[in-house]
Amino acid sequence: MFKPFLSISRKVILLLVMAAAFFSFRIEKPIKEKENGRIHWPxxxxxxxxxxxxWWFGNAVTEKDLTAALEAYKQAGLGGVEITPIYGVHGAEDQFINFLSPAWMDKLSYTLQEAKRLGLGVDLANASGWPFGGPWVDETIACKNMVSKTFTIEGGQKVTESIKYVQKPLVRTxxxxxxDIRELKDPITANNNLQAYAFDQVRFEKELPLISVTANKITSQGFDEVIDLTDNVINGRLEWTAPNGKWLVCALFQGDHGKMVERAGPGGEGNVIDHFSAEALEKYLLQFDKAFKGYDLSYLRYFFNDSYEVDDAQGQANWTPDFFTAFKKMRGYDLRQHIPALLGIDTEEKNKRILYDYRLTVSDLLLEVYTKNWQRWAAKQGKGIRNQxxxxxxxxxxxxxASDIPEIEGTDIVNLKSAPSAGHVTGKNLISSESATWLNEHFESNLGDVKTAIDKLWLAGVNHVFYHGTAYSPQDATWPGWLFYAAVHFTPNNSLWDHFGAFNQYVARGQAFLQAGKPSNxxxxxxxxxxxxxxxxKSMLHHFxxxxxxxxxxxxxxxxYLSEHGYSWDAISDKQLLDVEYQNTALLIGGNSYKTIVVPETHHxxxxxxxxxxxxxxxxxxxxxHKNLPTDIPGFANLTEARQRMQLLKEKLAFTGYQGSQIAKYGKGQIVLSEGLVDLSGHTDVVPERIYAVGLQSIRRVKEDGNYYYFIHNPLQSLFEGWITLNADYQSAALYNLMTGIDGYAKTRRHxxxxxxxxxxxxxxxxxxxTFKCSYKGNHYPYYEVSGDAITLAKEWQINFIKGGPTLPNxxxxxxxxSWTDYGEAYTSFSGTATYKTKIPAxxxxxxxxxLDLGEVHESAAVYLNGRYLTTLFSTPYSLEIPSDQLxxxxxxxxxVSNLMANRIADLDKRNVQWRIFYNTNFNARKKKNMGEDGKFTAxxxxxxxxxxxxxxTLTPLTLSGN
Known part of the structure; x- marks a missing residue:
């Protein structure tokens, strides 16, 4: 049967082989281009x-409404949700579900199943509200503070006052x-109607337990001899007669800081945990272990912590029962020997050194016994932690x-770089953000404002945006539905929701690039x-x-300075710096490389x-x-030895040069003392991105093939048009417009x-x-030049109101x-979407x-030509380019066009229609001028x-500029 094949001539076989080789080559080439130079969207x-x-208000969720909400979020282009149970809504009390109860776990399980079906991710806050806490957090593991009483006595005398401290009552709601706190039961969870009270901080009047009593002999240099008198206190009296000399007796007491979980939902109200105690965290998380038992949570991604915020209250949580033991273990000496300095009544020098060691110990406890233990708990379940x-x-x-995904919030680019920096130097790819939090007053933020906030987060290094936020609201809830008090309201009831999907596509496109490769600073x-x-x-602790x-x-x-002048940087801590290595002219850490280390003016x-x-x-x-070498070491531990070691190290440096900039060659490298940062490039291999000099901003990521992605932003109020150079090795480049989806090779020239x-x-x-290291040619990104005068579209417009309320105007x-509000009373209260139609003549x-320039738009506009969707515009300038072949x-x-929710909200308030129906915070104004007589928001x-x-x-003619 094979004889016919064997009879084929050798010429035919040769032709077949050549053809195979040819087609093999033609197939491989596009793949190579895709990897190295073809325009490709991630x-x-x-x-x-x-x-x-x-947010789940009161956990009053139903399966029907959970599904409807998730489907709406999916359709709008969201990637996932973070469930945060919070306070309830008046009128829905019969639907409240206690946090972590079996009924609540059933709703969580259902949500995970539906999210998986829809391809949406799910994270879960490890609390109802914030910070960590709840009704199972009793007094023994609740956050603590330390208070003191001091007595000065002469030798031969006794302390006549009792060694007691009665905590003053405090209640904030x-x-x-x-x-009236006198009407409350202790513990706070023994009281009814906790949702109505919405306790923020509670301290009951009571005598506090004694921590320690020390007698400290007063000298002209401070204090020297220390006697521990704790065991000499009997029934609140100090049984002790002072020896010769003058003595300061310091008594420390353990108080209740009293911080309650903020914005807690049903079943989540109660004390905040002691973040400095491993036992407290373990007992706290045990409640989750019990609740989760028997449920399939495999689809749940990460657990979340919504910032520290324990001290968003009176006083500070600054103590834990085991603090003295932890301090001695970590710092190597007994803090009880230095209590006057801890209280700030020793010498200034001694005070600051003891206080430094105290603060360092608190920091270490938050890292070791809280953050790392929480992360280990999550890892045992196959999850990670997302941590503010x-x-x-x-x-x-x-x-x-120590977090799997560090998360930041805020608006200042330099401060926003904190979480991204830690993520970068530890090799984490995802850096998240609580995004667009309460940008303006309620109902006054548009999607252009959100874009401004997101762009700034991206420039700081964020690449995993979480909106703040979306409130679960039943489908049959009266408009505006259920809303959170401190948010841009990303909900289907918002009139901007119709354009939310287009905006989310912009965010997804941007983050697809920003999650690719690695940071390149x-x-x-x-x-x-x-x-x-x-x-x-005044404060024992500093909060960041x-x-x-x-x-x-x-x-x-x-x-x-570095950010404004185009230098890319990541902040690095003392602990992280110890992991930096130097190899092949680069500083290496976290899988990333850097060129230099800059030390800001530092004395300790x-x-x-x-x-x-x-x-x-x-x-x-x-x-x-910058400016100087450190002049001293911090803290009190091993002070003399550490100072000697520092001095010996500094003596190895011999500086030469002029006053503004001095250099000490050391080994193969150098130490530079620079009065300013202007000449940074002259002393290192670091060169700023020159686009900053023309007003642009950027962030850079490096790909596996050594090419780069640049996210470039124009913060100017004018068009930028011109030639730029980048700090990259490239011969050609591609441009990707995140809003329109247009792409093409960039116009380049050699200079x-x-x-x-x-x-x-x-x-x-x-x-x-x-960027590409090789030269690639293909379709250019469209560059346009104005080639004539603008033409005004003056024909009649038909305006139809298609969605919104309270009713659809004619x-x-x-x-x-x-403004459609000028067309009469029926239009002034309308919030929603209207279509504007006209004909474009030849x-x-x-x-x-x-x-096409839409001029003044309030607030966002989706543009269609002959029924074909073109793009959505969110901010000034509201313009787009239409190729002539489409006309x-x-x-x-x-x-x-969709407007804000504001006009409809204002109409409700003018008519005294009650839409503020929330327990706890109901409903705070951001600006004082919008505060009503009841202290709440009103429009x-x-x-x-x-x-x-x-x-x-108008329509303005354009000409494609040459290559």
């Missing part, structure tokens, strides 16, 4: 899409119900680093807390809050940190100290040794640029576009494309917000 996977915080470490009285970079900027922690003051993270440190000034530095910096210099690194790239960016526009026909001039003459232009004094299209709409 896949929009679940984690690149934006997620949202999903966030709810509408007034309370900010607010903590700790070295927050270390807390972020040049500078490690030292995050030194020693100076701050060595400062005395999100939008003031670096503000009290010299790092802020350095970070601001741990000797281990300074030694590490010198070791890196010895191997070849350039270390830049000396540099390849320049041509950019056109509208105000507030952002783009992704991909259709309109007009030649003059103005255009009088030829052009490659036409710029045939007598074309139908349709623009769907009754608002005038109608402009809505729709206003003014002229």
């Amino acid at each position: 896949e929009l996977k679940q984690e690149v899409k934006p997620w949202t915080r999903w 966030a709810g509408d119900k007034k309370v 470490a900010h607010g903590s009285p700790a070295n927050v970079l270390d807390l972020y680093a 040049d500078i490690l900027l030292y995050f030194g807390v020693s100076d701050l922690w060595s400062e005395t003051g 809050h999100s939008n003031r993270f670096f503000d009290e440190l010299s790092l802020k000034a350095c970070g601001t 530095m741990p000797v281990a940190t300074f030694k590490k910096l010198m070791m890196l210099a010895q191997k070849g690194a350039s270390i830049v100290f 000396g040794n540099q390849v320049e790239i041509y950019l056109q960016l509208k105000p507030a526009e952002s783009i992704v640029l991909e 259709s309109l026909y007009t030649k003059e576009l103005q 255009l009088p001039t030829k052009a490659d494309a036409w710029r 045939k003459g007598n074309d139908e232009l349709e623009i769907k 009754k004094n608002w005038t109608p917000k402009p809505s729709g299209l206003i003014g002229e709409i």
